[in-house]
Amino acid sequence: MPPSRVDRTAALVLFVAVCVGYFNAFAGGYQFDDFNVIVRDASVASLGGWLDAQPSIRPLLKLSYALNNLLPEAWGMRLLGFHVVNLLIHLVSSLLVYAVLRRLTHDDDIVFRDQRLAAFIAALVFALHPAQTEAVTYLSGRSTSLAAMFALLSLLLWLRGREYEDRRDLYVRSPLVFVLALLCKEYVAVLPLAMLLAARLESGRLHWVRAALRESAVHWITVVAALAGALAIPRYRELALASLDARDLGAQLLTQVQGIAYLAVQLVRIDRLNADPALPVVGVLDAGTAALAATIIASIVIGLLALRRYPVLAFSILWFYVWIAPTNSFIPRLDVANDRQLYLALIGPAFGTARLLLRLAPRALQWALVPTLVAGLVFATWQRNQVYADEITFWGDVAEKSPHNARAFGNLGHALAMACRTSDAERALRLAFELDPGLTQPVINLALLRAGTLPGLPVQCATAQGITPEAPPATPAPQ
Numbered sequence: 001m002p003p004s005r006v007d008r009t010a011a012l013v014l015f016v017a018v019c020v021g022y023f024n025a026f027a028g029g030y031q032f033d034d035f036n037v038i039v040r041d042a043s044v045a046s047l048g049g050w051l052d053a054q055p056s057i058r059p060l061l062k063l064s065y066a067l068n069n070l071l072p073e074a075w076g077m078r079l080l081g082f083h084v085v086n087l088l089i090h091l092v093s094s095l096l097v098y099a100v101l102r103r104l105t106h107d108d109d110i111v112f113r114d115q116r117l118a119a120f121i122a123a124l125v126f127a128l129h130p131a132q133t134e135a136v137t138y139l140s141g142r143s144t145s146l147a148a149m150f151a152l153l154s155l156l157l158w159l160r161g162r163e164y165e166d167r168r169d170l171y172v173r174s175p176l177v178f179v180l181a182l183l184c185k186e187y188v189a190v191l192p193l194a195m196l197l198a199a200r201l202e203s204g205r206l207h208w209v210r211a212a213l214r215e216s217a218v219h220w221i222t223v224v225a226a227l228a229g230a231l232a233i234p235r236y237r238e239l240a241l242a243s244l245d246a247r248d249l250g251a252q253l254l255t256q257v258q259g260i261a262y263l264a265v266q267l268v269r270i271d272r273l274n275a276d277p278a279l280p281v282v283g284v285l286d287a288g289t290a291a292l293a294a295t296i297i298a299s300i301v302i303g304l305l306a307l308r309r310y311p312v313l314a315f316s317i318l319w320f321y322v323w324i325a326p327t328n329s330f331i332p333r334l335d336v337a338n339d340r341q342l343y344l345a346l347i348g349p350a351f352g353t354a355r356l357l358l359r360l361a362p363r364a365l366q367w368a369l370v371p372t373l374v375a376g377l378v379f380a381t382w383q384r385n386q387v388y389a390d391e392i393t394f395w396g397d398v399a400e401k402s403p404h405n406a407r408a409f410g411n412l413g414h415a416l417a418m419a420c421r422t423s424d425a426e427r428a429l430r431l432a433f434e435l436d437p438g439l440t441q442p443v444i445n446l447a448l449l450r451a452g453t454l455p456g457l458p459v460q461c462a463t464a465q466g467i468t469p470e471a472p473p474a475t476p477a478p479q
Contacts, residue, residue, distance in 0.1 A: 010120045021381040025137040028388035033140040060183035082139045090136045096152035098123035118354040125350035128377035130384035134340035137388045143185045144340045150181035151188040175218040187326035192219040201315045246332035254282040257293045259337035276398045278405040279336035316352025391415035406436035420461040
């Protein structure tokens with residue numbers, strides 16, 4: 001399916017919209033996990049460090065960090081380089097989303113025009129939904145976006161192979177790109193399931209499963225081989241055991257009922273996006289959790305039943321659940337849910353909603369949806385990017401939206417201390433301890449702040465309190 005002039009125009013609009021929406025992302029600094037996985041990790045500090053650390057987890061992702069770290073720190077070039085690469089990854093992914101959804105339409109269909117416009121609108125939502133900032137502006141969110149880019153490319157090659165009956169695409173090129181995705185982040189292991197959904201949406205035939213399973217056989221084998229390979233690496237085994245010990249299966253399922261509901265709401269409540277929501281662990285089944293669980297199960301059943309006669313509805317529902325399954329199902333995680341888990345998951349709901357709007361809206365108003373959508377989402381993304389400007393803004397936003405989050409107040413207190421806002425820092429650190437007495441770092445930081453020896457504390461901050469500080473380390477030490 002060669003690109004038409006309309007497709008080239010759609011790609012240009014996506015390119016410009018992403019560049020405009022994320023232009024202020026370049027002003028963002030390092031945040032939260034960035035310090036541990038990018039700034040202080042010796043295995044990504046240089047190519048030599050990366051080689052010495054092999055075999056390791058997510059090697060291709062870490063290689064990308066190591067390559068970025070080759071840039072000099074002078075004039076902020078290294079930080080700028082991270083932002084540029086993250087934005088390019090997201091831009092390519094956005095174009096791939098349009099290419100994939102466009103290929104799932106049919107030129108001989110009488111509603112082809114509406115389908116093509118729905119693919120474009122869904123790609124716009126993917127590109128500009130402010131939840132995506134956690135995988136783009138938040139630098140360590142590259143683990144999600146880079147893996148997604150390779151997964152989308154693998155899916156596109158697979159669809160092209162099915163269309164042209166090209167065995168090299170089906171059994172060589174697409175699986176090889178899938179391996180690259182797995183080397184960035186493990187959650188893309190569900191790609192073969194997503195391929196089945198795409199095959200059903202693409203096919204007008206009812207008997208599609210057998211052919212799709214046969215044509216994705218190498219991908220399923222790759223998943224099994226990747227699992228075996230991961231278990232052979234000590235660090236993966238260590239992380240797997242730690243994860244399984246985090247909570248029992250019953251508590252995990254109850255907790256993830258709340259996590260899935262949270263993510264579903266985040267699709268529309270863009271005013272409540274939160275980099276560290278700190279959702280609580282649920283240990284007891286109450287009426288609210290039971291109602292949410294029933295709703296989730298019912299929606300999955302509806303999606304499965306819709307596979308036969310309503311493939312768009314099935315795709316919209318099941319695509320969402322397939323892509324959040326690795327992080328929000330049976331395997332416990334320290335953080336119950338994060339907005340970046342929506343990165344690929346929102347494609348299904350976006351496409352289904354676009355198809356529904358185009359079916360209901362008068363034809364004269366359909367194209368008016370595009371500029372309205374672009375303007376609204378660009379503004380929302382621009383606003384969300386401002387949260388990443390500095391640590392005070394970042395953690396202040398988290399603390400405002402999650403007033404129960406002790407970690408947020410602890411890190412906010414540290415950031416305030418680094419800005420010489422000593423009184424505010426002390427209040428935040430004390431509140432962090434009150435919220436979680438088992439969290440010792442805020443107490444330690446508070447004592448060090450009062451002594452003028454908090455690591456990274458600028459000299460002028462300590463002398464303003466009449467303390468002669470010891471020579472502090474050059475780098476901050478948040479929690």
